[in-house]
Amino acid sequence: MKRNSDELLTFILDSIAKIASLHEQERLLPELSHMCRDIVFAERCSIWIVNEKTNTLWTKVADGVKPIEMKANKGIVGSAISDNQSLIINDVQNDKRFNDNIDKKTGYLTKTMMVIPMKNKKNEVIGAIQVINKKEEALFTQSDLRYLTLAASYAAESIGTILLMEEINKTQKELIYRMGVTGEERSQETGYHVKRVAEYSYLLAKLYGLSEKDSQILRDVSPMHDIGKIGIADAILNKPARLDSDEMDIMKTHVQIGYDILASSDLPLLKAASIVAGEHHERYDGTGYPKQLKAEEIHIYGRITALSDVFDALGSERVYKKAWEDERIFAYFEEESGKHFDPKLISLFMQNKEQFFVIRDEFKDV
Numbered sequence: 001m002k003r004n005s006d007e008l009l010t011f012i013l014d015s016i017a018k019i020a021s022l023h024e025q026e027r028l029l030p031e032l033s034h035m036c037r038d039i040v041f042a043e044r045c046s047i048w049i050v051n052e053k054t055n056t057l058w059t060k061v062a063d064g065v066k067p068i069e070m071k072a073n074k075g076i077v078g079s080a081i082s083d084n085q086s087l088i089i090n091d092v093q094n095d096k097r098f099n100d101n102i103d104k105k106t107g108y109l110t111k112t113m114m115v116i117p118m119k120n121k122k123n124e125v126i127g128a129i130q131v132i133n134k135k136e137e138a139l140f141t142q143s144d145l146r147y148l149t150l151a152a153s154y155a156a157e158s159i160g161t162i163l164l165m166e167e168i169n170k171t172q173k174e175l176i177y178r179m180g181v182t183g184e185e186r187s188q189e190t191g192y193h194v195k196r197v198a199e200y201s202y203l204l205a206k207l208y209g210l211s212e213k214d215s216q217i218l219r220d221v222s223p224m225h226d227i228g229k230i231g232i233a234d235a236i237l238n239k240p241a242r243l244d245s246d247e248m249d250i251m252k253t254h255v256q257i258g259y260d261i262l263a264s265s266d267l268p269l270l271k272a273a274s275i276v277a278g279e280h281h282e283r284y285d286g287t288g289y290p291k292q293l294k295a296e297e298i299h300i301y302g303r304i305t306a307l308s309d310v311f312d313a314l315g316s317e318r319v320y321k322k323a324w325e326d327e328r329i330f331a332y333f334e335e336e337s338g339k340h341f342d343p344k345l346i347s348l349f350m351q352n353k354e355q356f357f358v359i360r361d362e363f364k365d366v
């Protein structure tokens with residue numbers, strides 16, 4: 001149970017190569033945990049992450065044990081984290097910090113343990129690596145501690161990056177959704193309009209055969225379709241009657257305004273949002289606006305959002321009209337297939353109406 005330095009280097013490089021390509025927590029944590037377990041020949045490894053908001057530690061990858069959460073200052077791991085100190089304990093059962101509840105539940109006997117705190121670049125402890133039971137009843141040594149410390153610093157780096165990326169993604173999505181709501185609120189389409197458009201668009205994207213990732217992107221950005229309405233005067237936006245043709249021309253500029261706000265951004269989500277904002281009033285037969293794009297020239301995000309938005313708008317009451325009955329909407333869709341809307345999307349919609357109704361019921365305006 002020892003590696004020579006060549007074997008050790010090969011092991012580390014192999015692990016790092018595997019881990020470097022992982023960008024999601026769910027896949028990264030198990031890989032890191034296997035690396036840490038195997039580098040010191042332990043039976044088990046758990047990676048504990050600090051949740052500062054709830055003052056708890058959680059782990060998703062305790063091998064053979066379900067995800068666990070515990071108070072941040074409890075137990076051996078808690079004390080290693082709060083003292084920012086690595087620990088080797090070769091007689092766990094007699095350590096008074098040890099909490100044997102988990103052993104009792106699982107029937108597993110913890111004998112030896114090492115815990116290494118993980119620190120981020122600011123030297124703040126973000127969690128800890130815990131390995132349990134050195135194989136073949138051996139004891140953990142100072143050189144095990146050095147190897148695991150090396151692995152822990154690499155793990156901390158990878159986890160820190162992913163947590164940061166997840167935070168940024170979450171913030172980006174939240175901002176985009178809020179901006180979408182702002183656009184709709186100005187035009188008094190309050191309630192769950194943007195939420196429903198997002199969910200209808202996701203469903204259509206999946207039915208159309210887009211990948212899960214592309215479908216999710218569309219779900220995130222379709223609420224932004226009318227963001228350009230923030231640049232339209234209230235008198236036009238909320239006129240309780242049909243617009244005259246001059247007013248209509250002004251109203252139509254919301255598409256270009258929305259596109260301009262978003263397209264200059266380098267953020268991938270905002271780029272995708274700019275497509276939706278810029279193309280949701282194009283029509284399949286080339287008679288839409290602003291560019292009179294035709295058929296497949298209109299990005300699939302634009303074609304899908306157009307249908308989701310109109311389906312929701314027709315079925316809802318607006319300042320200038322009452323809600324349409326379902327049958328009237330379906331007749332209109334059949335009629336506009338190949339004119340306003342992509343015929344493939346219309347037939348997918350008609351074949352799967354029930355699924356759209358489920359979304360409509362789930363996000364009903366009250």
Ligand SMILES: [Fe+2]
Nearest residue numbers: 225226280281
């Ligand atoms: Fe619009």
Ligand SMILES: [Fe+2]
Nearest residue numbers: 193225226309
């Ligand atoms: Fe809308």
